[in-house]
Amino acid sequence: MAMINPADILHGRILIVDDQEPNVILLEQMLQGAGFLRLATTMDPCEVSALYAVNDYDLILLDLLMPCMDGFQVMENLKLIRPGSYLPVIVITAQPGEKLRALRAGAKDFISKPFELAEVLARVRNLLEVRLLQKELSIHNDVLELRVKERTTDLQNSYLETIFTMTRAAEYKDEDTGAHVKRISFYSRELALMLGLDPAFVEMIFFSSPMHDIGKIGIPDHVLLKSNGFTPDEWEIMKGHSMIGFRILGNSQSPHLRMAAEIALNHHECWDGSGYPGGKRGEAIPLSARIMTIGDIYDALRSKRPYKPALDHHRTMDIISHGDGRILPRHFDPAVLDTFKRNHTTFRDIFDAHAD
Numbered sequence: 001m002a003m004i005n006p007a008d009i010l011h012g013r014i015l016i017v018d019d020q021e022p023n024v025i026l027l028e029q030m031l032q033g034a035g036f037l038r039l040a041t042t043m044d045p046c047e048v049s050a051l052y053a054v055n056d057y058d059l060i061l062l063d064l065l066m067p068c069m070d071g072f073q074v075m076e077n078l079k080l081i082r083p084g085s086y087l088p089v090i091v092i093t094a095q096p097g098e099k100l101r102a103l104r105a106g107a108k109d110f111i112s113k114p115f116e117l118a119e120v121l122a123r124v125r126n127l128l129e130v131r132l133l134q135k136e137l138s139i140h141n142d143v144l145e146l147r148v149k150e151r152t153t154d155l156q157n158s159y160l161e162t163i164f165t166m167t168r169a170a171e172y173k174d175e176d177t178g179a180h181v182k183r184i185s186f187y188s189r190e191l192a193l194m195l196g197l198d199p200a201f202v203e204m205i206f207f208s209s210p211m212h213d214i215g216k217i218g219i220p221d222h223v224l225l226k227s228n229g230f231t232p233d234e235w236e237i238m239k240g241h242s243m244i245g246f247r248i249l250g251n252s253q254s255p256h257l258r259m260a261a262e263i264a265l266n267h268h269e270c271w272d273g274s275g276y277p278g279g280k281r282g283e284a285i286p287l288s289a290r291i292m293t294i295g296d297i298y299d300a301l302r303s304k305r306p307y308k309p310a311l312d313h314h315r316t317m318d319i320i321s322h323g324d325g326r327i328l329p330r331h332f333d334p335a336v337l338d339t340f341k342r343n344h345t346t347f348r349d350i351f352d353a354h355a356d
Contacts, residue, residue: 004132008132009129010036011037011038012036012038012058012059012128012131013038013040013055013057013058013059014031014038014040014057014058014060014061014124014128015041015042015048015052015055015057015059015060016040016041016042017042017043017048017060017061017066017071018063018066019043019063020063021043023063023113024041024043026115027061027120028041030120031120031121031124034121036124045068045069045070045074046068046069048074048077048078049074049077049078049081052078052081053081057088058128058131058135059089059090059124059127059128059131060078060089060090061092061124062091062092062107063091063093064091064093064095064102065093065095071091071092071093071102072101072102072105075087075105075107079106086131087106088108088131089107089108090107090110090123090124090127091109093111093112094113094114096253097253100255108130109123110123111123130151133147133151179354179355180299180303183295183350183354184210184212184295184299185207185210186206186350186354187209187292187294187295187298187299187347187350188205188206188288188291189202189205189206190343190347191291191294191295191336191339191340192205192291194339195291195335195336195339201288204256204259205259205263205288205291205292207256208256208260208288209260209263209292211245211257212245212260212263212264212267212292212296213245213264214245214260214264215241215242215243215244215246215247215248216241217248218240218241218244218248219237219238219240219241220237223237227306228307239268239276240277242266242268242276243265245261245265246264246265248261248264262286262288262289263286263288265277265278266280266285266286266289267292267293268293269285270330270331271285271290271330271331271332271333271334272328272330272331274331275331282333290332290336291336293332294320294337294340295347297320297327298320298340298347298351299351301315301319301320302351313344313348313351320332320341321341
């Protein structure tokens with residue numbers, strides 16, 4: 001498998017684009033101090049396309065807010081030079097709200113203002129490594145395609161681990177395990193795909209759904225860990241985990257955390273209005289919660305608890321399809337339930353592949 005020599009990364013061609021001279025100088029000094037050897041700069045965004053066409057830079061550090069032509073317009077022009085090719089751009093912004101828009105426009109990463117040396121160097125090195133791998137891919141496509149896929153998987157797994165670490169704080173107080181939250185991700189993603197939802201939603205729910213029970217961290221142990229039935233007062237305390245989770249995750253700039261907050265708040269709402277905390281009904285319940293809920297219930301029924309044995313797949317599907325008095329089919333979005341039932345073996349396979 002191909003490996004990138006650290007010296008090759010330091011020889012990567014970098015263009016710095018910012019209309020503010022102090023920013024250009026600071027970035028140039030940071031990169032030169034780290035050993036990067038091939039740096040170019042411009043404060044005129046109108047020059048970028050011509051410079052890129054001639055020099056084929058390995059990386060462009062691109063400010064978003066510039067006069068005459070902003071960073072988004074620059075990226076659109078760059079796409080015209082080599083249509084369909086890899087766009088080696090890290091955007092520079094002080095506006096958190098612009099980051100997701102920039103990534104959707106084709107940028108591969110972002111650097112926040114004010115600059116932090118460690119962040120700048122880490123992101124530049126990572127993107128240059130990916131860029132150099134992309135170049136080798138054109139020569140050794142069969143060999144390097146696997147390397148790029150493995151790299152992408154590693155990055156996704158690393159992000160997932162960050163989420164799982166956050167949720168384990170709550171899971172370790174409960175009877176659930178890390179395997180439970182991983183399965184929730186896979187259930188939610190597969191069900192969203194089966195429903196024909198767009199790729200952005202599918203990716204979002206995969207990363208957001210494991211945080212559904214983060215609010216349990218705020219429930220007292222004598223209630224949360226109780227192995228027999230709750231008193232009415234204890235049940236009211238327990239139900240509070242939905243709102244606690246919403247408060248923990250809410251008011252975030254991250255779209256993943258915003259979806260996680262709506263799932264945390266609504267995953268115990270029922271299609272017929274009999275759920276909590278708001279007694280929402282039908283499509284008033286966010287779709288993300290309607291999808292995640294059925295996977296959560298499936299997993300709870302399949303899992304052993306101090307107060308119940310684990311049920312097999314057949315018995316679990318019977319309960320979800322026909323009800324058992326506590327769980328009823330009318331609790332679920334009919335379209336989501338129908339899709340789940342038609343593809344039930346997929347969920348069985350997920351449970352078996354990610355068992356505790």
